Every structure is written in C-alpha cells, then in structure tokens.
Amino acid sequence: MTTQNISRSEGRHKKRDISVFACKIGVDEMFTSADVFQLAQLPKNIIIISASLTTIVAYNSATSAVLDIGWAGGDELFDGTNIKATAGTEVASSLVPLLAETGGVLTATPVFVGAPTAGEVLLTIEYVEYEQCTGELTNFVE
Numbered sequence: 001m002t003t004q005n006i007s008r009s010e011g012r013h014k015k016r017d018i019s020v021f022a023c024k025i026g027v028d029e030m031f032t033s034a035d036v037f038q039l040a041q042l043p044k045n046i047i048i049i050s051a052s053l054t055t056i057v058a059y060n061s062a063t064s065a066v067l068d069i070g071w072a073g074g075d076e077l078f079d080g081t082n083i084k085a086t087a088g089t090e091v092a093s094s095l096v097p098l099l100a101e102t103g104g105v106l107t108a109t110p111v112f113v114g115a116p117t118a119g120e121v122l123l124t125i126e127y128v129e130y131e132q133c134t135g136e137l138t139n140f141v142e
C-alpha cells in the first residue's frame with residue numbers, strides 16, 4: 001500500500017482569511033408591507049462562521065417588527081427575528097457554521113404590524129472563502 005501526501009492537494013495548505021459583510025437595514029429602506037429586499041450577493045463557496053443582528057435604533061410605532069434573513073426570500077440565516085428591541089441590543093446571533101456553496105442573493109423579508117417611522121438594525125456576517133487564499137480576489141457568482 002502506498003501512502004500519498006494530500007496536505008497540499010486542492011489548496012489545503014493555503015492560508016484562509018475571515019471576511020466580514022456588514023449591512024445596516026433601516027425602516028426608511030423598507031416598505032411597511034411584507035416584501036423581499038435584496039441586500040447583497042455573497043461570494044460562492046463560503047462557510048458562514050457567525051452572523052448577528054443588532055438593534056441600532058429601536059423600531060417605533062409598530063406593534064410587531066419581525067425580520068427573516070436568508071437566500072432568495074428564505075429564512076435560512078434568521079427566521080422570525082423580533083427586531084423591536086432597545087438600541088444597542090443584539091437580537092439574534094448564530095455561531096453554527098453554514099455552508100453556502102452557490103453564493104447567491106442575500107435577502108431580508110420584514111413583517112411589520114403597524115407602520116414604524118424609525119428603526120435600524122445592523123446585520124454582520126463573518127465567512128471564510130475556503131477556495132481562496134491571501135491575496136486572491138473574491139470569487140463572485142456570474
């Protein structure tokens with residue numbers, strides 16, 4: 001039996017850096033009805049290592065303010081997150097690694113009961129582009 005050193009095959013030896021995506025989502029950018037809003041297109045072949053939603057400005061004038069974050073209108077990242085919270089409060093976080101092989105369009109779907117006139121949350125996502133190494137450009141989906 002022959003042993004084969006695979007430590008350098010398929011780029012396993014390359015250094016990986018953590019990338020961060022951050023996006024403020026304010027009430028002035030969203031309608032008060034449930035609709036799907038495109039936030040960004042994340043690179044393909046990434047592993048999301050953490051994500052969080054933090055209230056910057058508390059949502060007002062709404063009985064309920066809920067936000068879904070995911071891909072193509074889904075809720076894979078955050079599902080039914082109550083964003084009506086005190087300013088400076090982290091309302092949701094995820095530390096479970098999530099593989100997003102195809103990249104894809106990151107979306108937000110808000111559901112408001114009542115029409116808020118103020119409110120803003122910060123979405124942060126930390127991810128690793130596991131096919132890239134230091135100095136390589138991000139590999140976006142065409």
